[in-house]
Amino acid sequence: MLDPAGLSPHEARALFREGLATPTSGWCSGWTQANLIALPKDYAYDFLLFAQRNPKPCPVLDVTEPGETSASLFAGDLRTDLPAYWIYEDGERVAEVTDVRSRWRGDLVCFLIGCSFTFEAALMEAGVPVRHIEAGTNVPMYLTDRECRPAGRMSGPMVVSMRPVPAGLVPHAVRITARYPAVHGAPVHVGDPSALGVADLSRPDFGDPVEVRAGELPVFWACGVTPQAAVARARPPFAIGHAPGHMAVTDARDAAYLGAVQ
């Protein structure tokens, strides 16, 4: 019986490289997961500045040299070792694949962006339930009506992830996640989806819906799918992202992102 939480990053990446396509929430407990966006070098400055201007949704953990297929924080192969990828041409999503070697380009710069899965173990240890892990589904994610600060050709709405939290535990959830600023930190909103322009929680733009039970509030965190919403707006000729929820499992410990950025 596979115990995803107990796997090492090396072991998990080997499974993904062999073709296993699964959301990674709850996998490799204690190891940091990251969002991927790979862009042609020509777009790298605009994107890095976009991330600097929007650190809540886009906290940059690592950046590769053009064409590089591994990263300081990721000893695997960025082209094969994520569970699934989305490929964009001119801002349109044209494919979901588990291997991007045939589409790789020497001018691609890979950005690894912090992921809120990093603080889910800390939430659960503190007694805050994480519904999508209990349900074995992908976290629900939503496009909002909050515009990011643009940078050059990059602009777009903030994407958020949502976890239902019992009202009495909301302060715990805020306090605990605020300790992880490099992986989205404290929530951006608690309670009212319409305040973010989210019309229907049961229809997420990415991932799977989860039940919000009586006595629970929907809590929203900035999400590292935001760069892909910017790709859809900016329409660069080519880009590769992770399939939402199907993250890069890095070789960095969650604890490395506990507390101040550094």
Add this chain to the structure above:
Amino acid sequence: MLDPAGLSPHEARALFREGLATPTSGWCSGWTQANLIALPKDYAYDFLLFAQRNPKPCPVLDVTEPGETSASLFAGDLRTDLPAYWIYEDGERVAEVTDVRSRWRGDLVCFLIGCSFTFEAALMEAGVPVRHIEAGTNVPMYLTDRECRPAGRMSGPMVVSMRPVPAGLVPHAVRITARYPAVHGAPVHVGDPSALGVADLSRPDFGDPVEVRAGELPVFWACGVTPQAAVARARPPFAIGHAPGHMAVTDARDAAYLGAVQ
């Protein structure tokens, strides 16, 4: 009698625009100060990536569009409203001036980098003395033998500022400054200058020496002059920095940088 601590950023910038050249430590209490490095657009990506890879010395607070002379955090004129500037040609410092309008270029991107002056008021409020403010001199800064992580054409040593702290107050100094990660945060070293490759505290590379008294330890913080050490190494055709200690007084409150980034 001028009370520098009580001035608004607007008032201080007007004095600097009129030609007053002075270190700004202790000025405009409660308002964030920033380091400046202006580079040709061609170098902007390499520098922004250098900053991303070296967030302790190079925490980016704001970035302008090419040629812009003000910034989101700085409503003044970046060409005149700092007390003094250093001009670099091919990595060589060729002039110190109080106005760079005659040398301005339309392709210059200005980076505002967090400055440790931001947490000095918090140190003093907690009873940690700040010697260079007491003495009315510039903070001492040193080139170290710690190499930054390079990025493209940018590389160089970390620069540090030093404040002598009574040994019993060192934990306070660490704890208080750690709360400001966007303005260098906790010290990088306590106690032994030679561990940083600093041979003689009485001969700082930038700024003025201060007395380290019996019972005090020298405490070292990463410093936003580090980009200028990288300019000296990388030798871009042109660059402008602030004269060390002569900072950009921004329109952001110190409190905005208290706690986690964002």
